[in-house]
Amino acid sequence: MAVERGRRLARALVVLVVLAVAVLTGCSSGGSTGGSPSAGCPPQVDPAALACQLRAGDAVVRDPAAAPGVLADAGRSTQDAYRTLGDHPEWDGAVLAALDPALRGQAQHALAAYRALRALDGAPQTMLPAWRVVEPLPADQLRGYYDEAQRRYGVSWTVLAAVNLVETRMGRVIGLSSAGAQGPMQFMPPTWAAYGLGGDVWDTRDAIMGAANYLAANGGANPSRLDRALKRYNNDVRYVSAVREYAAMMDADPNAYRGLHAWPVEYRTVAGDIPLDPGYASDRRIPVGEWLETHPVVPGAR
Template structure:
């Protein structure tokens, strides 16, 4: 059985990797020009601004990273305030309103799936994900070979390790960007390297297809085999739906960084974070304080 790194979210698993709402860990950040400082109108403005950057073919990597962080933060804030749903969805407009609904539904599903916050940060490394074109090529190749939609593979990769940003074992010992248990990888990994992104994505497609995921009506059952919880299936399906509705949404989702939910609050784990042991949160924060606006 495949066991994902994330089980998470309003507290996030025993691991507590947030799927919606994190930061690159910089200093205080002002809202985009013209956006209110707080409330539903602020979230709608942040979501619209982030979407505009994602759809700008000239956007720099730095701009995409900032837009991804801001948008993810906005989705988490909205996920924690369901009373704002109607106002925010109306304010962002019909198309983007659908994307917003998918994102917050996934966030809430994953939040309910996980336990409380952790007192320890994980024994992980956090790295930059592969370039978007390279990842998309791997998803497309796996879809062509096994019939599993690329959007589903990308969504699983997002939920499991934030599209490869997290390098480490799950609490159950699952490995690689798509989080396989060793015995499952031996059966479905096609002789590849579980830590290799291409091999891991291909193995996940093989596993899902072998469990009926490429057949009509079989995908949900296959995802349940990947993680036996309907909330996990819902989250994967919602993130996949974002990319079905707008393939460019993949660029925005890939830009979402890593945050860990702890007893001291949400702690950003930026690229370069590396620890061979679990670290007490207070020990980390003593040298890496989380400043206002850097959630």
């Protein structure tokens, strides 16, 4: 775990948040049969358009028949809306008023998490990271690992999923943190040696079990001591808040897990949010300007 005190590059993933909107006229949910989930939303960036994106994405996440590609598109669209809205607190009232109560609650959690992580992450980056980005394991397979760890150690599966999301976007990011943390749950080597159960820090199941073991050893199976356990994982109240908020989204509605699992890696830079899709690979940090010379399109730049 970039656990204890180590800062992590994975933090730069900065997981995102919520919305803002006034009116939903003209918004269609898209549906799961094909096409963009927010195809019926206005093209401009304003509260009404962003709220439409969030409602459309929510409709896809709740549809058990949604095709994988449509779910992935909904994840990207929703994340982009959350990131934009998270940077515009003046839109909060209008957006939240336009959402139904269940989605409003999800939005409030997501917004709080994004703003906590953005404060933790600091200024936009001038360099892209030395990472590889890969496809995550399927949502059902990961959920099985979280559930197994919960049964064994008593730490909620939603907390484990939230840690995995914040640390490496559920395993999409392969790379060391700036402090030397490793694996999909970002362990420092001494911590892994003590709590990794003899497993492989880069193996997803082993890493999730190690994280549950570590959190449980610090009281994380007890809701009243969970904050303390998460601070041992990363000693910053903003990190604790973000994990708690994402876990609360899944506690309130397990469907939220499918949506969060679909969120891609987007890196916050001085040129805007740059998507780092599967296939991105660099063994060195890359100046943003150099990257944009060959990758000029920056979806989501604001």
